[in-house]
Amino acid sequence: MKTRGATRNDRILLWGLRGASVLASSIVLLIVYFLLAESLPALRRIGIARFVTDGDWLPSTAEGENQYRLVPMLAATLLSTLGAVLIAAPAGLLSAVFCHFYAPKALATLQRRIVELLAGIPSVIYGFWGLVTLVPILQRLAPPGQNLLAGILVLTLMILPTIAMLASATLATIPQAHLQGAAALGLSRWTTLRGVVLPEAAPGLLIALLLGTMRAVGETMAVLMVCGNVVQIPTSLFDPVRTLTANIALEMGYATSEHRSVLFVSGLALMALVVLLIGLQRQFRRSVTLV
Amino acid sequence: MSRSTSRGARAKVADGLVQALVWGTAGTVSAVFLCLVGDLLWHGLAGIDLDFLTQGVERTGRAGGIFPILVSTFLILAVCLAVSIPIGLLTAILLSEFSRRNPTLSRLVGASLDVLAGVPSIVFGLFGNAFFCIALGMGFSILSGGLTLSCMVLPIFIRSVELGLRAVPSDYRLAGAALGMSHTSMLLKILLPAGAPGIAAGLMLGVGRALAETAALMFTSGYADRMPSSLMDSGRALSLHIYDLTQVTGGRPNAYASGVVLVALLLVINLLASWTVEHIVGGRVQRV
Numbered sequence: 001m002k003t004r005g006a007t008r009n010d011r012i013l014l015w016g017l018r019g020a021s022v023l024a025s026s027i028v029l030l031i032v033y034f035l036l037a038e039s040l041p042a043l044r045r046i047g048i049a050r051f052v053t054d055g056d057w058l059p060s061t062a063e064g065e066n067q068y069r070l071v072p073m074l075a076a077t078l079l080s081t082l083g084a085v086l087i088a089a090p091a092g093l094l095s096a097v098f099c100h101f102y103a104p105k106a107l108a109t110l111q112r113r114i115v116e117l118l119a120g121i122p123s124v125i126y127g128f129w130g131l132v133t134l135v136p137i138l139q140r141l142a143p144p145g146q147n148l149l150a151g152i153l154v155l156t157l158m159i160l161p162t163i164a165m166l167a168s169a170t171l172a173t174i175p176q177a178h179l180q181g182a183a184a185l186g187l188s189r190w191t192t193l194r195g196v197v198l199p200e201a202a203p204g205l206l207i208a209l210l211l212g213t214m215r216a217v218g219e220t221m222a223v224l225m226v227c228g229n230v231v232q233i234p235t236s237l238f239d240p241v242r243t244l245t246a247n248i249a250l251e252m253g254y255a256t257s258e259h260r261s262v263l264f265v266s267g268l269a270l271m272a273l274v275v276l277l278i279g280l281q282r283q284f285r286r287s288v289t290l291v
Numbered sequence: 292m293s294r295s296t297s298r299g300a301r302a303k304v305a306d307g308l309v310q311a312l313v314w315g316t317a318g319t320v321s322a323v324f325l326c327l328v329g330d331l332l333w334h335g336l337a338g339i340d341l342d343f344l345t346q347g348v349e350r351t352g353r354a355g356g357i358f359p360i361l362v363s364t365f366l367i368l369a370v371c372l373a374v375s376i377p378i379g380l381l382t383a384i385l386l387s388e389f390s391r392r393n394p395t396l397s398r399l400v401g402a403s404l405d406v407l408a409g410v411p412s413i414v415f416g417l418f419g420n421a422f423f424c425i426a427l428g429m430g431f432s433i434l435s436g437g438l439t440l441s442c443m444v445l446p447i448f449i450r451s452v453e454l455g456l457r458a459v460p461s462d463y464r465l466a467g468a469a470l471g472m473s474h475t476s477m478l479l480k481i482l483l484p485a486g487a488p489g490i491a492a493g494l495m496l497g498v499g500r501a502l503a504e505t506a507a508l509m510f511t512s513g514y515a516d517r518m519p520s521s522l523m524d525s526g527r528a529l530s531l532h533i534y535d536l537t538q539v540t541g542g543r544p545n546a547y548a549s550g551v552v553l554v555a556l557l558l559v560i561n562l563l564a565s566w567t568v569e570h571i572v573g574g575r576v577q578r579v
Binding site: 006007009010012013014016017018019020021022023024025026027028029030031034035037038090091094095097098099101102103107110111114115116117118120121122123124125126127128129131132133157160164188189190191193214217218219220221224225245248249252253263264267270271274275277278282 | 302303305306309310312313314316317319320321323324326327330331377378379380381382384385386389393396397399400402403404405406407409410411412413414415416417418420421422426442445449473474475476478499502503504505506509510530531533534537543546550553554557558561565
């Protein structure tokens with residue numbers, strides 16, 4: 001028995017829901033708008049070309065003589081991400097395989113809990129731990145110890161739980177019948193993994209990898225604390241580097257006018273990278289579910 | 292015959308190698324975790340006592356306690372939740388209950404939340420600084436920081452509440468409709484109570500993310516380490532305090548202690564979150 005008051009309430013409710021949804025989804029637009037608005041002065045006055053062709057990163061000399069070479073920071077971001085993904089992807093997969101196919105039940109649960117807890121540790125703690133534990137060890141190999149390798153190792157630790165948890169969720173979707181079939185054929189565990197599990201899990205694993213990459217690209221605190229923050233294109237793993245994110249964190253505090261605008265350009269570049277990865281992932285997810 | 296045995300032997304070697312690799316990786320992950328937590332507790336626990344938790348910051352953190360930092364952290368968190376809970380709940384209800392009636396809107400909302408979830412935290416920091424601090428004139432304040440965090444937390448909270456609501460069996464909805472209940476009373480009397488575990492889990496995940504966040508707060512809520520007098524005052528979050536302490540010489544003991552406090556807070560929240568999530572999943576499995 002709907003009264004008139006009830007239908008009016010329903011209408012108010014529906015508009016409330018719509019309003020909140022529009023508000024929630026407009027945040028992304030606001031972010032893009034403010035990034036663009038703040039970057040525009042730099043894009044107009046300096047131009048994209050100079051971010052590549054300038055000789056150096058000298059953002060706060062006398063006005064007019066500033067140089068804004070972003071390439072070293074971009075290289076540091078890409079290299080540290082690449083290194084971390086190269087280690088964390090196989091390690092995360094192996095950790096998930098351990099939980100599903102190798103470990104006794106109690107150990108699998110323990111491993112799962114540990115991975116969950118690792119995922120919950122904040123990046124500033126990873127950075128701190130890297131600084132007090134990892135960096136002194138690397139320092140003995142090659143001073144000063146704060147370098148690209150330290151960044152890669154800390155990033156690896158940070159994205160490993162993401163990859164391991166998603167890989168684990170993918171492995172759980174493999175039909176039991178296929179595994180039983182493999183067992184009935186007398187296949188060894190490795191042959192089952194290679195022939196049955198990995199091909200079936202491949203799409204899900206790729207999505208896990210993309211999400212891990214996304215997390216590594218955007219990470220700030222940990223790389224800020226362990227990478228050494230020297231603006232240069234690294235020639236070895238032991239060179240200190242400064243990523244795009246670390247550069248923003250270091251310089252936003254005092255940057256003004258053109259310099260500030262260039263920092264927003266690097267934020268825009270990060271955003272573009274992330275949107276690209278999300279687009280890839282959504283495209284991929286769609287093509288998977290269609291099959 | 293000999294060829295097949297050599298192939299069998301090779302398969303056995305490969306099998307053994309992979310097994311070693313799998314166990315080795317799992318062992319390394321656990322060892323690193325134990326090392327991380329052990330190191331933190333070993334150096335940090337000694338520094339925590341009642342004074343540390345109740346005293347003000349002295350000598351830029353080298354001495355004294357973290358009381359004002361804790362107050363700022365909780366105020367930032369409170370602002371964040373006060374904004375994200377109502378907006379998040381309403382959006383999640385639209386996505387789970389009314390998406391068929393608003394297909395275009397729900398698809399757009401879903402896509403934009405996916406992107407929002409992937410935005411790097413430092414970009415949230417840039418945005419919060421440009422929008423809340425400067426365009427809206429809030430300056431470096433707890434309010435700016437909390438609002439920036441609420442933008443970050445929304446996608447996680449919404450997704451979790453949406454899942455929780457979707458897990459409510461459709462019989463409940465049909466029964467409600469058969470009784471002639473309005474959408475509003477169905478929502479208040481059936482869906483929200485039944486979806487409560489999802490809401491609780493989302494809340495915990497959101498709080499966890501907000502507490503862990505550092506980079507987004509650097510240029511929004513700022514570094515002031517005194518007691519905040521209002522929401523318009525700058526206040527330093529616990530995670531940012533840890534970073535700051537690594538930058539001052541002699542700050543490490545207190546950085547360790549603050550780290551233990553932060554990780555302990557997060558641990559409690561994460562355990563609560565995974566407990567509620569398992570609770571939901573358990574309920575769903577039971578029904579099938």
